[in-house]
Amino acid sequence: MKETIIFDVRKLTGDALAWPALKGAAKLLKANGTVAFPTETVYGLGANALDETAIESIYTAKGRPSDNPLIVHISRRDMLNDLVASVPETAARLMDAFWPGPMTLIFKKRSVVPDKVTGGLDTVAIRMPSHIVARALIDLSNLPIAAPSANLSGKPSPTTAEHVIHDLMGRVDGIVLGDDAMVGLESTVIDMTGDIPVILRPGAITEMMVAEIAGDCETDAALKALKGEKSVPKAPGMKYRHYAPNAEVTVFTGDTVGIIKAFEAAIDEAAAGDYKIAILLFSEDLAVLNRLMADNTCGLDHAVLFDQGSAKDPAVFASRLFRDLRASDDFGCKRVLVHGIAEEGIGSAIMNRLLKAAEGSVIRI
Known part of the structure; x- marks a missing residue:
């Protein structure tokens, strides 16, 4: 077991570059240590992207396969030139539009980037986060920081500091x-x-958003494998089971009334079997299900209902998904049932994560 130093910046204000806590965290990174930190997407687990020993520590901490590429985080555009062979004009336009932010671009790499970062590929993934803490930490360390999500490999990605402490x-x-x-x-x-x-x-930057800037955009055929179509992934990182709690996950799609009735039946089954289930559903569904179960207090004792927000606001679903998948384990749930979402906009990203967590287990009603 390592001695893990905690740097709490939650109540700090002013210039993040002046925070002693971040200076201490940057010192660890410069010494090739591993440091978990917040970003606007999920928490990341960072280390010096240019040092193979530091990178190996990330894989060890996460229990992550070493052929799985890491994303390199930068805080300034000029850092890109040292890492990539060239920057296509289309990439420059996308960076102008979406950096800093939740977009990672893959380029041909320079030799300075270790193979351990890229999983042996000749390409490197680069992102410039918008989170003030992440940007300041990179600046203070004066290093490109390789950082996958700060969780144990395969588990739901961490969206809170408590998730990171639990895992790492x-x-x-x-x-x-x-x-x-x-x-x-x-x-x-x-x-x-x-x-x-x-x-x-x-992710949050959708195919339509990219196409509006770049003129065209495609989604890789390997993603169709999640829907039962055969395809060979183009990169190691596109593995199948990710984001999964200990509980068995099933995604329901189709007729909403039928899905709510299926949830009601699953609650009765859980009560009969004396185990707990978690149900992730929209606010509108939750109101209906609560009315149906009003007189079934025994059944509700065996169900943990997670409100994913309105079906009209999928960004709320995205922000709560990993939190609630993790919470299902905290409640000791045997199964997790999820009302799927239309694969439009950020809904495509939500369903991508859900189908991986469920290992493709989908019930269409």
């Missing part, structure tokens, strides 16, 4: 305690090495 206390050198992640889903990953941008992982 004693496994990393430092944890920066900040505010909760705003977006709640990892960044959109876009391959810029071909003729047009190709989305390898959906």
